[in-house]
Amino acid sequence: MAVGPGTLPQLHPVSGFRLGIASAGIKKPGRRDVVLMELAEGSTLAGVYTLNAFCAAPVRICKQHQAASPSRYMLVNTGNANAGTGEQGMADAMACCEAVAERCAVPVEAVLPYSTGVIGEPLPVDKIIAALDAAKADLSEDNWEAAASGIMTTDTRPKAASEQIQYQGKTITLTGISKGSGMIMPNMATMLGYVATDAEVPQELLQQWLTNVADRSFNRITVDGDTSTNDSCMLAATGASGVRIDGSDYELAALFTEALERVMLELAHAIVRDGEGATKFVEICVESAGTSPEALDVAYTIAHSPLVKTALFASDPNWGRILACVGRAGIDNLDLDALQIYLNDVCIVENGGRAASYTEEAGQAVMDGEEILIRVVLNRGQVTERVWTTDLSHDYVSINADYRS
Amino acid sequence: MAVGPGTLPQLHPVSGFRLGIASAGIKKPGRRDVVLMELAEGSTLAGVYTLNAFCAAPVRICKQHQAASPSRYMLVNTGNANAGTGEQGMADAMACCEAVAERCAVPVEAVLPYSTGVIGEPLPVDKIIAALDAAKADLSEDNWEAAASGIMTTDTRPKAASEQIQYQGKTITLTGISKGSGMIMPNMATMLGYVATDAEVPQELLQQWLTNVADRSFNRITVDGDTSTNDSCMLAATGASGVRIDGSDYELAALFTEALERVMLELAHAIVRDGEGATKFVEICVESAGTSPEALDVAYTIAHSPLVKTALFASDPNWGRILACVGRAGIDNLDLDALQIYLNDVCIVENGGRAASYTEEAGQAVMDGEEILIRVVLNRGQVTERVWTTDLSHDYVSINADYRS
Structure with missing residues (x-):
């Protein structure tokens, strides 16, 4: 795959x-x-x-x-x-x-x-x-x-x-x-x-x-x-x-x-x-961060989360898992109410919770695609960083459980 | 499971x-x-x-x-x-x-x-x-x-x-x-x-x-x-x-x-x-570390590695993946030749490579069990830390890909 x-x-x-x-x-x-x-x-x-x-x-x-x-x-x-x-x-x-x-x-x-x-x-x-x-x-x-x-x-x-x-x-x-x-x-x-x-x-x-x-x-x-x-x-x-x-x-x-x-x-x-078992190509873009390290901390916390990655595999717009990643990324004095999270152009989180304009249908439409952009707008400064990753699928487990055999 | x-x-x-x-x-x-x-x-x-x-x-x-x-x-x-x-x-x-x-x-x-x-x-x-x-x-x-x-x-x-x-x-x-x-x-x-x-x-x-x-x-x-x-x-x-x-x-x-x-x-x-999809109960014990943080860095790097976790799921004594984790745990001046890694009582790594006494049969016997101890002996100091984790299985992916449905 x-x-x-x-x-x-x-x-x-x-x-x-x-x-x-x-x-x-x-x-x-x-x-x-x-x-x-x-x-x-x-x-x-x-x-x-x-x-x-x-x-x-x-x-x-x-x-x-x-x-x-x-x-x-x-x-x-x-x-x-x-x-x-x-x-x-x-x-x-x-x-x-x-x-x-x-x-x-x-x-x-x-x-x-x-x-x-x-x-x-x-x-x-x-x-x-x-x-x-x-x-x-x-x-x-x-x-x-x-x-x-x-x-x-x-x-x-x-x-x-x-x-x-x-x-x-x-x-x-x-x-x-x-x-x-x-x-x-x-x-x-x-x-x-x-x-x-x-x-x-x-x-x-x-x-x-x-x-x-x-x-x-x-x-x-x-x-x-x-x-x-x-x-x-x-x-x-x-x-x-x-x-x-x-x-x-x-x-x-x-x-x-x-x-x-x-x-x-x-x-x-x-x-x-061509990531092992990949069914999605995902760009994670963290915008208006205060520093490059904090932007990358947020980006990699999302990129490495098995819960986010399995939700991506399931094409499930489970924005709560993305939000929980931002929360545990270790950013000092993070203002929860000031940030926004987007799936492509669909705003999923604002004011500390699900965006008022969000609908499951709009989120689902993004997740059904093979290429997905997760944008986190921190509103703390001027720095943007991007990382790229994949989902976590059954094939990833199969490939790595069988690799030596 | x-x-x-x-x-x-x-x-x-x-x-x-x-x-x-x-x-x-x-x-x-x-x-x-x-x-x-x-x-x-x-x-x-x-x-x-x-x-x-x-x-x-x-x-x-x-x-x-x-x-x-x-x-x-x-x-x-x-x-x-x-x-x-x-x-x-x-x-x-x-x-x-x-x-x-x-x-x-x-x-x-x-x-x-x-x-x-x-x-x-x-x-x-x-x-x-x-x-x-x-x-x-x-x-x-x-x-x-x-x-x-x-x-x-x-x-x-x-x-x-x-x-x-x-x-x-x-x-x-x-x-x-x-x-x-x-x-x-x-x-x-x-x-x-x-x-x-x-x-x-x-x-x-x-x-x-x-x-x-x-x-x-x-x-x-x-x-x-x-x-x-x-x-x-x-x-x-x-x-x-x-x-x-x-x-x-x-x-x-x-x-x-x-x-x-x-x-x-x-x-x-x-x-x-009862970890999601768990088929193994794994203790990771890092011994004779210089400090508690460095012991925990090594332990969690192993515990969170998808490659180690899928090898555990496969009951594969792929000690190379464990060794690679110790190497990327970010420990300053790590002396590769001084450390040992064990699966239960089986020494798998010493002198910077596979232990001379190691056999695949001995490693396999450990991995076939449901409860596995991974011991890393750093030989840098007096500190021991333990963490506990599971393998990464197909059921983990299924459970988390289906959770909301």
Whole structure:
């Protein structure tokens, strides 16, 4: 189950960025579960990683390697997260990096490993290494769609976004893929995202922009509130378009970062739409809050409430459960009588109770839709924050009760 | 579904405390949904209430009335929470109090109202008042079991506990009832608890003991992390036993507070065992933490994780999900290699990964049971904290997706 059509848009190749897909048979024989990505020499690469203290071996190695060397290859395997695997996990991830480095004639620090799947099982290193030659032979700038499928785990559909912007007669391309459907929560989740552009962007600026945009996209989605040990989101800039963006041209920088935000929002929303068992795509918008943290406290309290999420699954306009969430979000001196809550354009709460104009029919009409906006207007200040989430369905329970079997 | 046999123990009457049950037909015709409780003159009463900022009208009135007058009557209705009902809700709750005051010849401030059920619907005042004469006529010290049933909403079984302690040839009785099965979370939940004793306890001391014991019982249980707008837990002391407990006799005070904790723990655990859709009763014990807050952060992160809860439902020893929770609990400078995690007596995590001695068979044997202990040993200090929770099952989703229909 997933929300919306889920057809992939046209995925423009990014000059200087190649992808190769192969099958290592990690969980299922024949499944294409290994993706190798190659950055042209001279590319820059930015990354944001999970804040889970139990971050997996590959995440720890990615950080070390990024600090030590320009990055040339990213290796992703699915089916096994190589997390909670102790020292052996570190050695296993390094063995994979070394195998790539040897085949591609780069220093081992130029290779970054990514793993996603079950936690706590030993990484099947031999299987992965055995698939590397095929992945390398498959490297191509036209492989985005196959790579989007290659990084899936419990995802029911591949996720990708692509955009081209024109500037002074030149074209800049941004294309990306993502994966994730459960364990989705701020600070990255079982979420992997890879975006590449052919613009030239200095490393420091690239990192700054990725961090900012990830905070407004990947870090604002939640399916079940669980944060994974493996989340990573990477942004590569190859420079092959010949357009340099260094921040000195504000108009160009704005054009680029806006396009980046659209691409990353589309990738992030695709994860929510494919949330485990999702039947609804829900935006929670908290308006006129005093501060960003208080807006997010209210938004996430609603987004994580099992009672709200099951009501969404039932298409039940049970506004009392939303109201109870606002009440327990821990906001100091909340004036209950001053706030309003809306389902799309239907006002459901005002003056501390059910809105006078509210009818069950109007609420029901909103809830019957697949896409729902919950708006909470606090009337305390100027800040607006948005998060995106799903409902909680029988399928969520089935998927997560059966995942290992 | 519920965990354990669920048979009620012998419920000793508490001299000076009478209960009367009647049917107001609030949600279902004929259902006994109104309970009136009478405290003998001279009794003391302590209360703890929800911290939800949207606390319901009856909670607001309880606090006002408790401050204004000794309490003589408590009136509970189920089927309607009188929450999110604005000024009309306050007027409705007061109308019920006035009707009790008139019939029982006490000041209106001596009457405390409690409501539990659907949020945001107008309280059916006329139906409740029409049932008061029957409830009053039914008042009896032997009515604990009927009252336990009378305060149920989505509960599948009545909940009660009772204990007698002997001291210098005299008997002190403590008997209590509770209700709640969803929206269960620290700071009270859709939880109501009423405990009475025939000891004589000064008001201030009674309040202090209730607050302390509630913090270690009702405030340590969680089913779905949602906090209700209506939670209340009350402790009445009638003094009819002739034993005064004022703290000057430490041995007696210890005897009494330990019995109180056993009774309140049993009432709290009964709520978890009857948690919506529960198939498991789970204790999460975090040991050798540096501080109580960090122990509770770890415990609640595990207790609220949908991934852990669905694995519990599946009887799947997916220790990786527990480990990921400890990692994202936000503990500063957590030494991953120093901690251990156990399922009952089976060590599942040590040295940052799966325990060397661990076998799937041993883990599976624990998970196949109905009662499971998850122990996290942080090895950072001296503090131990416990919370109790359930799994997340298909029935939880069904119950909460269908509740209003």
